[in-house]
Each structure stands twice: as structure tokens, then as C-alpha cells.
Amino acid sequence: MRVAVIGAGVMGLTTALALREQGADVEILERSASLAAEACSRFAGGMLAPWCEGESAEPLVVRLGQEALDYWPRHVPAERLGSLVLAQRRDAPELDRFARRTDRFERLDEAALGELEPDLAGRFARALFFREEGHLDPRETLKLLAAKLEAAGVPIRFGVDADANAPAADRIVDCRGLAAQDRLPDLRGVKGEMLILRCPDVSVSRPVRLLHPRFPLYIVPRGGGVYMVGATSIESGERSRVTARSMVELLNAAYALHPAFAEAEILEIGSDARPAFPDNLPRIRRDGDRLMVNGLYRHGFLLSPALARMAADIVMNDVSFPEVTR
Structure with missing residues (x-):
């Protein structure tokens, strides 16, 4: 299956990796000229702190965020010092x-x-x-993820507007963040x-x-x-x-x-x-020919591993996840 992922922020990169690990032929389309030049990922704190986030976040964030604690050390240097x-x-x-x-x-x-x-x-x-909590360096993490994807045969095409240049793909996963307000009016x-x-x-x-x-x-x-x-x-x-x-x-x-x-x-x-989104919880939605993965709020590095796994299972295996697709 050929899948185009739009957006090379942390959500787009983790989604592309999850799809590639399930056997998809993946390419990433990024409208900016360089990695994460327009992604809010570059200003993230990089804290992997699901239980701390429970002070103000919903239980869903705490539960899904725990996946990040095992996910990131498998792929990039990440500290587990609490x-x-x-x-x-x-x-x-x-x-x-x-x-x-x-x-x-x-x-x-x-x-x-x-x-x-x-x-x-x-x-x-x-x-x-x-x-049990940890942290990572967001900018270094994005670079390492991009290199890992390149080694796995996943190209990142910079300077490409996916709306003006429709990708030749069987499936499209939109991870544009705030730029996706054209399709997600409640964002x-x-x-x-x-x-x-x-x-x-x-x-x-x-x-x-x-x-x-x-x-x-x-x-x-x-x-x-x-x-x-x-x-x-x-x-x-x-x-x-x-x-x-x-x-x-x-x-x-x-x-x-x-x-x-x-x-x-x-x-x-x-x-x-x-x-x-209005409740500060993430969503995976279908919008025409696209699967929209968005609304990670201030939990990008914490929630992207779980959302990427879910998005890949929806695309490749038609699995349903009611907690994020409502």
C-alpha cells in the first residue's frame, strides 16, 4: 500500500515510521523547506511525563502517554531520570x-x-x-527520526504543497497540525x-x-x-x-x-x-480521502507514539479506536 503522510513534525514522522513498520510504502510531504521549520515540535519541552500531565489533562492523555516512555528509548536517546x-x-x-x-x-x-x-x-x-518519567531533546529527536526513516526507505519531500500537488497514493494521512484548520474548523x-x-x-x-x-x-x-x-x-x-x-x-x-x-x-x-480541539484531546478523523491526525495540544512527543500506532492500524488493518475517532 502506498501512503502519503503530510507534515514532517513529530506526528508526521512517528506516523510514517509506524506505517513503514507495518509494510507500507511511505513518503512524507512537507511544505516548508527544511525539517520542522514550521512545526511547533521544534519549541516543545520534550517532557515524557504522563502522570504529571494528569494534574490538568484527561485520563486518556495519561493512559496513551505512557506508551511514549518505552517508545522513545527504542528509537532515540531519551532519559528516564524522572x-x-x-x-x-x-x-x-x-x-x-x-x-x-x-x-x-x-x-x-x-x-x-x-x-x-x-x-x-x-x-x-x-x-x-x-x-518513572523522562525527557528528550525535541530537535535532536526530529533529526534522528528523519534519518531513521530515510534509512528505512521513506523519503521526505520538502517544499511540497500537498493540496496543490495531489500525492499519488492509496491513502493519505494528514498530520499538518494547526495548518489543517482548512479541514478541521474546530481546531x-x-x-x-x-x-x-x-x-x-x-x-x-x-x-x-x-x-x-x-x-x-x-x-x-x-x-x-x-x-x-x-x-x-x-x-x-x-x-x-x-x-x-x-x-x-x-x-x-x-x-x-x-x-x-x-x-x-x-x-x-x-x-x-x-x-x-475544544476539549484539548487528540482526534483521528476521516475527511474525504484523508485520515486527519491532530489536536495533540501540548503533548506532541508524549502522545504521538500512541496516535501513530492507532493511525497505522486504521490505515493498514481498518481497526477502530473509539476513544480518539469520536
Whole structure:
């Protein structure tokens, strides 16, 4: 079976890989000139944290997201060092609220936190440790997935508009993200802003979520003293502008985690809009000749392995998955 996958973000690449593993003859069509140049995947945090996400996400996200913990280490370098959730003493009720809404964590006191992350010793009285969770580098992951697909005989054709150049395929899987609003009118954008900082004076080895009533923050290590700091969540499809307010809040929150971030070098400022349906849950829909896979919201790397598996089973085996095809 010949299958064309439209979009070379994380959803398109994982779907193409799942289809190839089931024996399909696959090609990927990407309208931009380079890998993920227009995909929100490039600004992702890369946290593989299904149980942490349960604080605000539906149980479906927690369940499907667990597949990512085994999937990614099979294909790319991915850390399984766990996730930390912290709050300053004055925000201790936020930590208790987070604990009530999640599970699969251990409670750490000040001493245990210091043993796990020495640079945070003495700064926080309590923490939640989600030992089974992990993280990856999104941009490096996209490059490695593309190389893996190329080695498997799956070409990526850049600079191709699939609407203007109808692909010669038996099936089409549309993974365009927010660009698919032309076929998915209930899809909306949720803007996220992020910073990439270099701060060699801070050594943190796992993702840290710092809770705050107004601007909760996460910091994800990228190695070599580099950290991704994010992320805001704004109801907007605007994709390129980082506001002064968001930048100040992100920097203030990073400073609250560790004062050494005040001297960090700002390497990059980024913004994009995540594709989401009204309930923030993913969908796989048929639209004419296309199978639409979309609405991963801020869970792209967490949910794409499960959604790719489902999409491939629908295309190749006509399997039904009511939880995402409603």
C-alpha cells in the first residue's frame, strides 16, 4: 500500500515510521523547506511525563502517554531520570493540590531533594518525584527520526504543497497540525512561549516543574548547562511573537528556582501555537480521502507514539479506536 503522510513534525514522522513498520510504502510531504521549520515540535519541552500531565489533562492523555516512555528509548536517546515538582514555601498549597490530582510519585523532604539534585539543596522544603518519567531533546529527536526513516526507505519531500500537488497514493494521512484548520474548523491554536538559556553555574539533571498560582514553569535540561524554560499557555493562534510580560515571568520563575539563572545567557526566544480541539484531546478523523491526525495540544512527543500506532492500524488493518475517532 502506498501512503502519503503530510507534515514532517513529530506526528508526521512517528506516523510514517509506524506505517513503514507495518509494510507500507511511505513518503512524507512537507511544505516548508527544511525539517520542522514550521512545526511547533521544534519549541516543545520534550517532557515524557504522563502522570504529571494528569494534574490538568484527561485520563486518556495519561493512559496513551505512557506508551511514549518505552517508545522513545527504542528509537532515540531519551532519559528516564524522572520528573520533579516543586513549590516555594509560600506556595505549598499548590504542591498539595498537584499531589491530589496525580499519582505514581514519591514525596521528598528537603534532605532527599538535596540528594537527588544537589544544586537545589536547601531551597525547597518538599517535592514530588515522579520516578518513572523522562525527557528528550525535541530537535535532536526530529533529526534522528528523519534519518531513521530515510534509512528505512521513506523519503521526505520538502517544499511540497500537498493540496496543490495531489500525492499519488492509496491513502493519505494528514498530520499538518494547526495548518489543517482548512479541514478541521474546530481546531484552535494555543500559544506557547519559551526561552533557551545557558547557565553553567546550575546543574539540574531532570525536568523540574515549579508551581506558582500565576505562572507555573518548567525547566528541562538539554545538556552542557543549557536549559529550555517554558512555557506559557495563551488562547491564541499567533505563532511568532513573545511578549515582554511572558519573558519577564519566565525569567522571574527561573530565578525563583535558582538565583544563578539571573546570570544566564539567553540563547533563543521562541513561540508557536499548538493545535488543540475544544476539549484539548487528540482526534483521528476521516475527511474525504484523508485520515486527519491532530489536536495533540501540548503533548506532541508524549502522545504521538500512541496516535501513530492507532493511525497505522486504521490505515493498514481498518481497526477502530473509539476513544480518539469520536
